[in-house]
Amino acid sequence: MSIELLTPYEKGNLNQTTTHADCIAWYDELARRHPNVLRFGQVGVSDAGVPIHAGVVSSDGIFDRDQIKRAGRPVFFNNNGIHPGEPEGVDGCMALVRDFCTQPERLAALGQTVYLFVPLYNVDGSLNRADTSRVNQDGPEQFGFRGMSRHLDLNRDFIKCDSLTAQVFNKLFTAWDPDVMVDTHTSNGADYSYTMTLIHTQPDKLGGDLGEFLRSTMLPAMYAGMEARGWPTCPYVNPVKDSPDEGIADFLETARFSTGYAALHHTIGFMPETHMLKPFKDRYESMRALVETALDFTVRNAGQIQALRRAAKQASGTRREWPVHWAMDEANPGTFRFKGYEAQYKPSVLGTYTRLCYDRTKPWERDIAWYNRFPADITLPAPRAYVVPQQWREAIERLQWNGVRMERVEADRMEEVDYYHIVSVTSRPNAYEGHMFHDDVVLEKRRGQVQLRAGDFIVPLDQDNARYAVETLEPLGHDSFFRWGFFNSVLEKKEAYSDYVFEDHAAELLNDEPALAAKFEAWKAANPALLSNQEAVLDFIFANAERYREPEWRRYPVFMIA
Structure with a gap:
């Protein structure tokens, strides 16, 4: 192999990762030399104005997306560098694409499968290069930073798309x-013998026959394939307590994460997590093995995977109810044969507490509890369609970007709809990825007439992309638009009162509105301690008086047509 085709990792001391500039220049040259194998180019621009690239490898020189889709060809997607401080996938992808270009037998093994890749996704973070941000990681010598130019974690941004x-x-x-x-990723966490651990789309959340195929067929094949390649692999080590000894739990990767987002499109997703404490060379080799194991399985089983995905999409259009939230089954764990190190506790030299450590001279292997079942704990009836009023542009844009079919209201009309009244919201006390995320939401379903305007959007659910619409538009979904604060303005009552004037008027309202008076009596009985608080008393009357009702206040502004 000519020196020009060696990757920066291969040219170095096996503890160095490519820079962004070298990576893109290298792919440009590879594509120039092998135009019948690789198509590489810019697909967008980052927030800092840096080009984002993607590449396509095809065994027959066909790169046109529409032509590939019309032919029904399988597509395998490899995303790298979402966290540039975890770069082994970036370097491994370069070598794999080079091998496709220079080894005819490796290219031929793709068959009809198309290899789509993003070489370095977080381009902004890749330019923020140092050797300090990955506190506990063994190499490489320098690397990029987790946050992008707006200090966001891109592996929390797939739904909100800030x-x-x-x-x-x-x-x-x-x-x-x-x-x-x-x-591709690198993990933090416990110490253990494995170099590679694996997060996958949670099968119960993926659902149906596709989820069962992942659990019963693909995952066992992945673990066996990695074992055969010399890289024993275990599920992502997410201890239910301090250490793996007492069990691990599947990572419930909701739609803010890459694999959770992929599930909204009925795509099987993996987040391989190499172990931060292992040398970079080992992490690189195991990541190459993992990607190729997943790719080879996809090539061999593409027909079945595609058939299961088609069936899942078709079923979406006729579902009468939708799961939107899942929780771990704590009562029925499985088991996994795990290779760990003895966990020990000893006094800290920094404080008066005891600290956890692992003794690598005392390895162990035994079955541990594996909490890998996550049944749905919130399932909702499916409306025929949602209505998203046109003023909620942020939600509409994201539905459009994700291929959700929508229709426009042609003329103003009144419509009988179901809608949610927002009873209460509990938000995080501190910012999370630029938002005050709503952890707890209590709703009351109501029915009534609303005004639809010409140009509002109807989102029918008889479509392949219904799942994306349901999980983002239903407020109780794990990563709904509502939880991320897209509709926060409806939580604010826009008018107020002056207490010294409203005090007398409030008494009149209680006489004029019997329903209000009954509510007030019930409130007084339930809250005797608040009767000495003028603000609390007047707030209750003002908020519940029919005369001063603001219909939009606490009315979730996405409606449901039964």
């Missing part, structure tokens, strides 16, 4: 509609 980068991803993913995705 970043231009995530918007580019949404559009790219929807356009190609991959069958399987691998998004």
Whole structure:
């Protein structure tokens, strides 16, 4: 192999990762030399104005997306560098694409499968290069930073899409509609013998026959394939207590994460997590093995995967109810044969507490509890369609980016709809990824007439992309638009009162509105301690008086047509 085709990792001391500039220049040159194998180019621009690139490898020189989709060809998607401080996937992808270009037998093994890849997704973070941000990680010598230019974690941005980068991803993913995705990472956490651990789309959440195929067929094959390649792999080590000894739990990757987002499109997703304490060379080799194991399985089983995805999409259009929230089954764990190190506790030299440590001279292997079942704990009846009024542009844009079919209201009309009254919301006390995320939401379903305007959007659920619409528009969904604060303005009552004037008027309201008086008596009985608080008393009367009712206040502004 000519020196020019060696990757920066291969040219170095095996403890170095490519820079962004070297990575893109290297792919440009590779594509120039092998135009019949690789198509590489810019697909968007980051928030800092840095080009974002993607590449396509095809065994027959066909790169046109529409032609590939018309032919029904399988698509395998490899995303790299979402956290540039976890770069082994970036370097491994370069070598794999080079091998496709220079090894005819490796290219031929792709068959009809198309290999789609993003070489370095978080381009902003990749330019923020140092050797200090990954506190507990063994190499490489320098690397990029987790946050992008707006200090967001892109692996929390797939639904809210605050970043231009995530918007580019949404559009790219929807356009190609991959069958399987691998998004490469490095882990933090406990110490153990494995170099590679694996997060996958949670099968119960993926659901149906596709989820069962992942659990019963693909995952066992992945673990066996990694074992055969010399890289024993275990599920992502997410201890239910301090250490793995007492069990691990599947990571419930909701739609803010890459694999959870992929599930909204009925795509099987993996987040391989190499172990931070292992040398970079080992992490690189195990990541290459993992990506190739997933790719080879996809090539061999593409027909079945595609058939299961088609069936899942078709079933979406006729569902009468939708799960929107899942929780771990704590009563029925499975088991996993785990290879760990003895966990010990000893006094800290920094304070008066005891600290956890692991003794690598005392390895152990035994079955541990594996909490890998997550049944739905909130399931909702499916409306025929949602209505999203046109003023809620942020929600509408994201539905469009994700291929959700919508229709426009042609003329103003009144419509009988179901809607949610927002009873209460509990938000996080501190900002989370730029938002005050709503952890707890209490709703009351109501029915009534609303005014629809010409140009409002109707979102019918008899479509392949119904799942994306349901999980983002239903407020109780794990990562709904509501939880991320897209509709926060409806939580604010717009008018107020002057207490010294309203005090007398409030008494008149209680005489004029019997329903209000009854509510007030019930409130007084339930809250005797608040009767000495003028603000609390007047707030209750003002908020519940029919005369001063603001219909939009606490009315969730996405409606349901039965």
